[in-house]
Amino acid sequence: xxxxxxxxxxxxxxxxxxxxxxxxxxxxxxxxxxxxxxxxxxxxxxxxxxxxxxxxxxxxxxxxxxxxxxxxxxxxxxxxxxxxxxxxxxxxxxxxxxxxxxxxxxxxxxxxxxxxxxxxxxxxxxxxxxxxxxxxxxxxxxxxxxxxxxxxxxxxxxxxxxxxxxxxxxxxxxxxxxxx
Amino acid sequence: xxxxxxxxxxxxxxxxxxxxxxxxxxxxxxxxxxxxxxxxxxxxxxxxxxxxxxxxxxxxxxxxxxxxxxxxxxxxxxxxxxxxxxxxxxxxxxxxxxxxxxxxxxxxxxxxxxxxxxxxxxxxxxxxxxxxxxxxxxxxxxxxxxxxxxxxxxxxxxxxxxxxxxxxxxxxxxxxxxxxxxxxxxxxxxxxxxxxxxxxxxxxxxxxxxxxxxxxxxxxxxxxxxxxxxxxxxxxxxxxxxxxxxxxxxxxxxxxxxxxxxxxxxxxxxxxxxxxxxxxxxxxxxxxxxxxxxxxxxxxxxxxxxxxxxxxxxxxxxxxxxxxxxxxxxxxxxxxxxxxxxxxxxxxxxxxxxxxxxxxxxxxxxxxxxxxxxxxxxxxxxxxxxxxxxxxxxxxxxxxxxxxxxxxxxxxxxxxxxxxxxxxxxxxxxxxxxxxxxxxxxx
Numbered sequence: 001x002x003x004x005x006x007x008x009x010x011x012x013x014x015x016x017x018x019x020x021x022x023x024x025x026x027x028x029x030x031x032x033x034x035x036x037x038x039x040x041x042x043x044x045x046x047x048x049x050x051x052x053x054x055x056x057x058x059x060x061x062x063x064x065x066x067x068x069x070x071x072x073x074x075x076x077x078x079x080x081x082x083x084x085x086x087x088x089x090x091x092x093x094x095x096x097x098x099x100x101x102x103x104x105x106x107x108x109x110x111x112x113x114x115x116x117x118x119x120x121x122x123x124x125x126x127x128x129x130x131x132x133x134x135x136x137x138x139x140x141x142x143x144x145x146x147x148x149x150x151x152x153x154x155x156x157x158x159x160x161x162x163x164x165x166x167x168x169x170x171x172x173x174x175x176x177x178x179x180x
Numbered sequence: 181x182x183x184x185x186x187x188x189x190x191x192x193x194x195x196x197x198x199x200x201x202x203x204x205x206x207x208x209x210x211x212x213x214x215x216x217x218x219x220x221x222x223x224x225x226x227x228x229x230x231x232x233x234x235x236x237x238x239x240x241x242x243x244x245x246x247x248x249x250x251x252x253x254x255x256x257x258x259x260x261x262x263x264x265x266x267x268x269x270x271x272x273x274x275x276x277x278x279x280x281x282x283x284x285x286x287x288x289x290x291x292x293x294x295x296x297x298x299x300x301x302x303x304x305x306x307x308x309x310x311x312x313x314x315x316x317x318x319x320x321x322x323x324x325x326x327x328x329x330x331x332x333x334x335x336x337x338x339x340x341x342x343x344x345x346x347x348x349x350x351x352x353x354x355x356x357x358x359x360x361x362x363x364x365x366x367x368x369x370x371x372x373x374x375x376x377x378x379x380x381x382x383x384x385x386x387x388x389x390x391x392x393x394x395x396x397x398x399x400x401x402x403x404x405x406x407x408x409x410x411x412x413x414x415x416x417x418x419x420x421x422x423x424x425x426x427x428x429x430x431x432x433x434x435x436x437x438x439x440x441x442x443x444x445x446x447x448x449x450x451x452x453x454x455x456x457x458x459x460x461x462x463x464x465x466x467x468x469x470x471x472x473x474x475x476x477x478x479x480x481x482x483x484x485x486x487x488x489x490x491x492x493x494x495x496x497x498x499x500x501x502x503x504x505x506x507x508x509x510x511x512x513x514x515x516x517x518x519x520x521x522x523x524x525x526x527x528x529x530x531x532x533x534x535x536x537x538x539x540x541x542x543x544x545x546x547x548x549x550x551x552x553x554x555x556x557x558x559x560x561x562x563x564x565x566x567x568x569x570x571x572x573x574x575x576x577x578x579x580x581x582x583x584x585x586x587x588x589x590x591x592x593x594x595x596x597x598x599x600x601x602x603x604x605x606x607x608x609x610x611x612x613x614x615x616x617x618x619x620x621x622x623x
Contacts, residue, residue, distance in 0.1 A: 076501075078457070104412075111584075114525035114539050114568050115394060115615070116439045117495060117502055119414060120452065120459035120479040123436055127457020146413050147436055147454060151391060156365040158565070158586035 058098050060173035067094045071129055073167040075112070078124040080132055088129060091171050092136030099142075102174040105130045107147045108154075110163035115149060122147030129169035211289060211310035211317055211345060220602065222259035223288050223345070225252065226311075228270040229263070230293035230304070240302055240327075241295040244334040248291070250378065251338035251352045255578075256603035261287050273305060275320065282311040289317070291341060300326060304333045308341055318344045331380055332622065339621070351573040352377060355619040356580065357395040357404050357421075358594060360384065361612040365590060370614075372406060374421065377573070377618070379594075379608040385424055394569070394615045395419075396441045401619040405440040405449060416440040416451050432462065432470050439481050443509070444489040452481040461494055473511035484528045484536075485509065486553070493517070493527040493536055493553075504538060506553070517555030526569050529553070531620075532576035535599065539568040539581075548581045550599060561601040566590075569614070574621040580607065582614040 055062040063069060069091070071084035080088065095103060107126030109118035126145035134140045155162035227249050230241040252258040268281040273294035282290050293306035305322040309315070323336045332353055339350030360373040360382075369388035372395055375381055385404065386392055393414070395406040404419045410428075416437045419426040431437045432453050440451040449464040450473070461474045461483050474480040478498035485492055486509075493506045496514070502523045505514035518524040522542025529536055533553070540547040540560065546567040547560040566584040573579070577599055583606075584592040592614040594607040607616075 076497075111566065112541070113523075114482070114495075114502075114541075116452065116482045117479065117497075117525050119393075119436075119438050120454060120481050123454035123459060124457045124479070131457075145436075145457070151368070151393070153366050156588040156590075158588075158590060 060101065063091070063094050063098075063171075063173050067091060069172065070168045070170045072164060073125055073169070075110075075163075075167070076121065078107075078121070078128040080128060084129075085132065088132045089136055092133045092138050095133065095138045095142065096136075102142045102144070104172045104174060105133070105143060105145045106152075106170045106172060107145065108152060108166055108168050108170070109150045110166040111150045111153065111158065112163060113150065115151075118149035119147050120149075122149045125167075125169045129171065133171070211313060212347065220256070222253075222257060224259045224261050224286055225289040225291060226261050226263075226266065226282055226285065226287035227252075227291045228266065230295050230306075231270065231273050233273070233294050233296040234298065237295040237297045237302075240297060240330055241293075244295055244302075244304055244330060244337070245293070247331055247334035248293075248338050248341070251335060252341060254378065254605075255342070256598065257342075257346070258289075261285055273307075275307065275316070277309055279309070279311055279314040282309070287311050289341075289345065291337075293337065297327070302327055302330055302333060304337060306337045306340070308344055331376060335376070348577060349575045349621060351575045351578060351618075351621060353622045354574055355397075355401065355622070356571075356594075356607075356616050357385075357397055357619070358609070358616040359392060359395065359614045360609065361592060361614060362388065365588060372404065372419070373613075374404075375609070377607075382610055385419060385421070386426075394439065394617075396617045397619045398442050399444055399446045399620060401622065403442075404617075405442060405451075407438040407440065414438045416449075418449075429464060430470065431464075432472075439483065441484060443485050444487055450483045450485065450492060452483070461492070471511075473507070474514070482526045486529045487531055487533045493529055495525045495527060504536070504555070517551070517553070518558075519555060520558055528570050528572060530572050530576040531574055534576070537570035537572060537579050539570065548579060548597065550579075559601065561597050561599070562595070562604060567595075569616070571616050571618045573618055578603075580616045580618060582616065584614070 067090050068087050071087050105126045107122035109121045126147055130143050130145050153166045155165040229245045232238040232241040249260050253260050265285050267284050270292050288311055290309040290311055296303045303324045307320040308317045310317045321340055323333045325333050335352035338352040342350040354377045355374050356377055357374045360371045361368050363369045370392050371388045372385040372392050374383050391409040393407040395404045397404055402421055404421055406417055407414050408417050414436045416429050417426045418429055435453040435455045437451055437453045440449055447466055451462055452459050453462050458477055459479045459481050460472055461480045462470045462472050464470050476498055478496055480494055480496045482495040483492050490509055491506050492509050495502050496505050502525050503516055504518040504524045504527045505516050507514040522540050524538050524540050526539045527536050535550045536553055537550050540549050545563050548562040548567050548570050549558055549560040551558040564583055565586040568582050570579045570581045578596055580594055580596045582592050583595045584590055591612040594609055594613045594616050596607055597604045
């Protein structure tokens with residue numbers, strides 16, 4: 001497959017995710033290079049038309065910046081600590097206040113583990129966060145999980161300071177998935 | 181006359197493994213590297229540049245000779261005697277040689293060859309001589325092919341020489357499928373690629389538009405299984421190497437799938453599926469629904485079939501940390517086989533059936549190791565910040581794996597090591613590379 005075709009597929013996929021059909025997750029997802037993944041506590045590109053002034057509380061940017069889009073885990077663990085539960089409760093509140101959005105919960109691992117074990121571990125972490133959101137009242141049909149294992153670290157050093165940030169579940173509001 | 185026999189311990193380091201090798205021989209006998217325990221003494225061989233029998237064969241003869249030399253010396257089992265030490269030059273490809281001239285430089289083996297080119301077709305002939313027995317070792321052989329396949333012809337010569345001297349099948353005429361990596365650590369781009377076992381002839385099978393992971397060759401080398409994020413979610417695919425067309429495989433509903441490998445029958449596929457956060461092992465036979473082999477709340481992944489297809493070794497954290505287990509190929513009660521300190525993963529059954537290679541993580545370091553199939557006699561072959569994902573050479577004597585360096589600029593590369601732990605070296609690749617999987621020996 002050529003690159004332009006891949007780009008076309010990706011844009012088709014995003015287009016699909018943008019419509020409000022029941023199959024909104026059908027071909028969507030974070031896409032090939034997971035653009036939302038690089039949002040290290042802020043916006044990756046700054047090219048999304050975000051201008052100065054308070055964020056719209058109903059915007060995905062508000063969710064990721066102000067509500068907080070991620071929770072962290074201990075080594076090899078997928079259990080939620082108190083801080084994670086507080087963060088997920090806030091996420092659930094936002095999702096229930098903004099019923100037009102769907103979300104993808106990404107599970108990640110640090111690099112201290114084999115590739116395939118970390119994929120399974122990331123799946124566990126994503127499900128753990130997703131289950132908590134559902135328990136708080138978010139419709140399960142609005143959430144989908146994906147594991148990236150150790151493929152998409154947010155911090156790149158090889159010490160515990162970085163590993164701790166990489167063992168995470170990130171709730172990504174599906175781009176353009178608002179139901180009109 | 182003393183017929184020297186070389187005891188070369190290249191492959192097996194402990195006495196317990198000796199039973200899988202040929203028994204030791206008497207002091208006198210034909211030229212033979214016994215792959216058994218002992219001290220390594222690379223076997224000195226003479227390899228005069230192959231003779232060009234047609235004018236246009238000159239450069240091919242040199243290149244083919246160079247590849248044969250690199251194959252043999254690259255094993256660590258052989259040492260090439262520099263041609264300026266020769267007391268005689270080989271100018272004709274003849275069935276007889278003057279052994280005294282080669283004894284004089286202590287060459288144990290002499291390899292002669294000739295190359296001809298006609299109409300874009302290359303023909304390579306070679307002979308192998310046991311210098312101290314003063315006898316040819318096997319018949320002369322010839323291989324033919326197109327100019328594009330010249331390296332394969334050289335590898336076939338090397339395989340024949342290796343096989344005649346060690347009694348083992350070779351592994352030079354083989355390919356490796358792997359993941360080629362570019363870009364920063366937090367936005368790595370990955371493409372599937374194939375190369376010759378020695379890193380030559382890299383070809384790309386996918387573009388970098390989708391994250392791809394952990395490819396595996398089919399037993400016939402014509403297809404590759406891998407995991408791709410093409411849909412935004414990890415799913416398993418099969419790719420036809422010849423046509424570079426790929427197919428998404430039917431998987432359980434609502435699942436993320438990864439870690440696909442072929443059974444020895446080339447039809448059955450074993451893989452992992454994560455459903456609602458729980459990862460188990462499934463099989464897939466063409467035309468049938470996926471079948472679940474494990475059913476536990478723990479992680480079950482990284483399956484690998486025994487070469488007879490009767491058993492599967494896999495990784496599970498049911499005990500609280502990742503360990504290795506063996507179960508019948510149809511599913512059933514698994515038997516834990518790893519009991520050392522640390523965490524075990526990515527078990528891969530040797531094509532000889534005798535050993536299981538694995539990744540081990542202990543005390544902040546990663547190792548590639550091997551153990552018997554019952555878990556006994558564990559030996560660690562490597563140690564580094566991050567080694568993982570072993571794959572076996574087709575003859576079960578060499579292991580290739582991923583080694584990644586630490587830190588923000590950390591990059592993965594491909595390395596190989598003998599099953600003895602000797603001859604550790606990097607396999608050259610054009611970019612960073614990971615997840616190698618060795619093909620069978622090509623036909």
